[in-house]
Amino acid sequence: MISVSHLVRRFGPFTAVDDISFSLERGEVVGFLGPNGAGKTTTMRMLTGFLPASRGKIEVAGFDVLERSLEVRRKLGYLPEAVPLYREHRVEEMLAFQARLHGLSRADGKRRADEVLARVGMGDRKRSLIGKLSKGQRQRVGLAVALLPDPEVLILDEPTSGLDPLQRIEVRNLIRELAANRTVLLSSHILPEIEAVCPRLIVLHKGRIAADGTSDDLVRELGRETFVAFEAVVPDAAEAVRLLSTLPGVDRVRDNGLVGIHRSFEIVSNDDVREDVGALAAAKGWAARELSWQRPTLEQLFARLALGLDPADAPDAVAAPAPAASVAQPTFAEHALPTLDANLALGVPAEPKPGSYNLNPFVTPPPAEGGADDGDGVCEDRP
Amino acid sequence: MRSFLAIYRRELAGLFLAPLAWILLCVTLFYNGFFFLAALEQSGGNVNASLGYLHRGPLWYLVAFLPPLLTMRMISEETRSGLLEFLLTAPVSDTAVMIGKLAAATSFMAIAWSSVLVFGLVVQLLGATPDWGQLCMEWLGAVFVSGLFSAIGLICSALSGTPLLAAFLAILSNLVLFMVPTGARMARGVLHEPALWIADRIDVRAHFDGSFQTGALDSSHVLFFVVWTALGVFLAVRIVESRRWMG
Numbered sequence: 001m002i003s004v005s006h007l008v009r010r011f012g013p014f015t016a017v018d019d020i021s022f023s024l025e026r027g028e029v030v031g032f033l034g035p036n037g038a039g040k041t042t043t044m045r046m047l048t049g050f051l052p053a054s055r056g057k058i059e060v061a062g063f064d065v066l067e068r069s070l071e072v073r074r075k076l077g078y079l080p081e082a083v084p085l086y087r088e089h090r091v092e093e094m095l096a097f098q099a100r101l102h103g104l105s106r107a108d109g110k111r112r113a114d115e116v117l118a119r120v121g122m123g124d125r126k127r128s129l130i131g132k133l134s135k136g137q138r139q140r141v142g143l144a145v146a147l148l149p150d151p152e153v154l155i156l157d158e159p160t161s162g163l164d165p166l167q168r169i170e171v172r173n174l175i176r177e178l179a180a181n182r183t184v185l186l187s188s189h190i191l192p193e194i195e196a197v198c199p200r201l202i203v204l205h206k207g208r209i210a211a212d213g214t215s216d217d218l219v220r221e222l223g224r225e226t227f228v229a230f231e232a233v234v235p236d237a238a239e240a241v242r243l244l245s246t247l248p249g250v251d252r253v254r255d256n257g258l259v260g261i262h263r264s265f266e267i268v269s270n271d272d273v274r275e276d277v278g279a280l281a282a283a284k285g286w287a288a289r290e291l292s293w294q295r296p297t298l299e300q301l302f303a304r305l306a307l308g309l310d311p312a313d314a315p316d317a318v319a320a321p322a323p324a325a326s327v328a329q330p331t332f333a334e335h336a337l338p339t340l341d342a343n344l345a346l347g348v349p350a351e352p353k354p355g356s357y358n359l360n361p362f363v364t365p366p367p368a369e370g371g372a373d374d375g376d377g378v379c380e381d382r383p
Numbered sequence: 384m385r386s387f388l389a390i391y392r393r394e395l396a397g398l399f400l401a402p403l404a405w406i407l408l409c410v411t412l413f414y415n416g417f418f419f420l421a422a423l424e425q426s427g428g429n430v431n432a433s434l435g436y437l438h439r440g441p442l443w444y445l446v447a448f449l450p451p452l453l454t455m456r457m458i459s460e461e462t463r464s465g466l467l468e469f470l471l472t473a474p475v476s477d478t479a480v481m482i483g484k485l486a487a488a489t490s491f492m493a494i495a496w497s498s499v500l501v502f503g504l505v506v507q508l509l510g511a512t513p514d515w516g517q518l519c520m521e522w523l524g525a526v527f528v529s530g531l532f533s534a535i536g537l538i539c540s541a542l543s544g545t546p547l548l549a550a551f552l553a554i555l556s557n558l559v560l561f562m563v564p565t566g567a568r569m570a571r572g573v574l575h576e577p578a579l580w581i582a583d584r585i586d587v588r589a590h591f592d593g594s595f596q597t598g599a600l601d602s603s604h605v606l607f608f609v610v611w612t613a614l615g616v617f618l619a620v621r622i623v624e625s626r627r628w629m630g
Binding site: 070 | 385388390393396464466468469472473476628629
């Protein structure tokens with residue numbers, strides 16, 4: 001339904017969109033993700049034909065956006081970020097105008113206006129002056145205007161901005177309903193929302209596609225490994241590490257030391273092995289205090305992009321142990337920093353735990369002392 | 384055509400929904416009424432001379448200021464509010480958008496000038512015999528003039544980031560358009576032929592006076608207004624398009 005090939009858009013010397021390619025099938029709901037200035041709005045504007053591309057080709061519903069612009073526009077419903085509405089008009093007049101632009105008859109236009117207003121929950125406000133509506137209401141009217149011609153492709157730039165949480169849920173449900181027979185491309189900064197609505201996400205960063213896939217794909221691609229955090233009272237730490245390492249799917253186990261009377265472990269695994277760990281703890285009679293699956297969220301990945309950190313160069317990346325031992329080894333952070341207890345005693349702000357995600361732009365991990373990173377993210381211990 | 388009509392209706396409604404348009408309409412009606420009465424008194428009750436006078440002096444002062452004030456928001460403001468993005472992504476050509484806006488501004492001016500026709504009707508009801516042929520031609524000429532100046536207003540609105548700057552530029556352009564031919568006529572002995580030729584080609588007033596003012600519908604003069612207005616619309620479309628290319 002949408003095909004984008006080697007799209008480039010330059011504004012003078014600045015390249016806003018840099019050679020991106022993707023395609024969307026009918027019925028697909030795709031979320032555009034990226035920090036401000038990533039090129040989301042520029043790409044959307046090029047898809048609608050409002051902005052011409054510096055290079056590349058866009059086809060919507062089989063029509064070239066530049067050569068067959070009017071055909072493309074007939075297939076499109078577009079809601080820009082700044083909702084374009086004539087404030088001096090009533091809601092129904094705005095919708096009637098949109099109906100006339102799309103060549104609908106008066107009767108059809110009125111019927112569609114009633115339908116879309118009911119869908120966005122504005123059925124009782126059609127006589128209201130747009131200038132008197134709240135921001136959220138205007139947003140919903142804008143959505144109704146975009147939906148009125150029953151477009152095959154919907155492009156929504158921040159469709160839920162200005163809406164309260166309940167309205168967001170309504171719009172989210174509405175988008176899900178619309179996706180049944182339409183292609184929807186939407187951008188949003190509200191990540192849980194975009195994650196909930198869009199099975200597929202395209203992450204833009206500095207005008208390029210940083211990742212394209214499902215939320216899980218992105219976490220896997222951009223994020224770091226997942227692990228199960230396990231804290232329990234164990235009689236023998238080395239034995240516990242050995243037993244945990246033998247569980248199916250476990251890559252390695254780190255022993256993070258004692259936290260009070262409990263010993264903290266990180267069981268690195270791509271799968272959720274909590275059940276196995278729980279069963280082992282029960283069998284061995286370990287008194288467990290924590291058993292949780294830790295994985296980077298989309299929000300964390302997004303924040304890392306927004307802060308300009310390359311996700312691949314995770315400064316707080318989980319360090320691997322020596323391959324032969326398959327047991328816990330101290331990470332660079334542990335080498336470089338005093339312990340948490342020592343920090344507290346000295347009044348030093350706590351650094352992130354090894355393996356946790358540092359999203360604070362002001363905290364960067366110091367270079368490893370006594371250990372050297374060989375470039376593969378693994379810090380080798382050299383006592 | 385349907386999309387053009389949709390734009391035209393919206394723009395005309397938009398003008399009448401704005402307080403500024405009503406103020407301009409009131410000022411125009413008062414201005415025309417005042418000068419008509421003054422001319423009637425001065426001419427000793429000569430109805431046709433008094434009605435014709437409105438298209439000699441007062442018209443030109445009004446067309447220098449009214450179209451810029453009507454068109455100043457049409458592109459600059461809509462660019463800022465994102466409405467132009469809405470229009471230019473709707474299934475309607477850029478030219479249709481611009482012609483719709485021009486037609487709306489010109490129609491508004493036509494309504495303002497129709498006060499002269501109303502005056503003619505009133506004096507006829509009072510027993511006088513106005514020359515309807517000349518009166519209608521003068522009205523038609525005033526509409527053509529308004530169309531041309533509205534096109535200039537649209538160009539300035541497309542060029543400017545704010546309505547105020549657009550109005551200022553348009554008023555300045557209109558004044559230059561009036562003054563250059565007048566100045567050229569005054570300096571006929573000094574100026575060379577190409578300069579005089581250019582001055583003649585842009586002499587709006589001479590084309591109005593040479594045809595519509597006399598009550599005649601001369602196709603060459605009609606063509607003059609149509610061509611210049613079309614050129615204005617073309618330039619406005621190209622400016623909007625080039626701004627999209629530049630981003």
